[in-house]
Amino acid sequence: MQFPDDDNGKMLAAMADAGIDLTKQLDVDFFLxxxxxxxxxxATEELAKSELEGEMELHLNDEVGKWELIVCINMVPEYQAIVExxxxxxxxxAEFxxxxxxxGVMQHQEGDDEFADDEHECGDGCNH
Structure with missing residues (x-):
């Protein structure tokens, strides 16, 4: 797969290289x-009233000292859809x-076995 030479394209290329299936819907986290x-x-209250289909989480990011609103949208991570x-x-x-x-996306999502722990053997304490 070819991707544009920008941050979004590089992220998608890295995901593809890691074995993530970019043709399937994934939970994509957008950070505001x-x-x-x-x-x-x-902003969180206004976005909750909108037609946006996704989950939101607001917290203080201590590392940067800013409030971070994570908007999780289940979507096929196509370049143009991400940019839009x-x-x-x-x-x-910007209105707020x-x-x-x-x-970004969590590295291990349903149907993504690339990051499975091959060394793991289930035992009595396993919660699988």
Missing amino acids: VFDDQRDAES QEVKLNDFA GGATDGW
């Missing part, structure tokens, strides 16, 4: 950051003094 807690909370979602979320965040700060 805000300096002010009230702005972040207002980022632009839409960035425009939205925030901005997008990238996206």
Whole structure:
């Protein structure tokens, strides 16, 4: 698969190289950051009222000292769809003094066996 030579393209290429099936829906986390807690909370409330289909989580990121709104959207991670979602979320965040700060996926998702622990042997304490 060929991807554009930008951050989104590089991320998708790395995912493909890791064996992640980019033709299946994945939970894609988009990160929105805000300096002010009230702005972040207002954005979260407004986004919850919107037609956005996804889950949200707001917390203070101690490492950077900013409020981080994680918007998880189940989607096929196609380049153009990622770019369009980022632009839409960035425009939205800007209305509340925030901005997008990238996206990512959890490395192990349903149907993704690339990251399974081959060395693991189930025992009495196993919760599988």
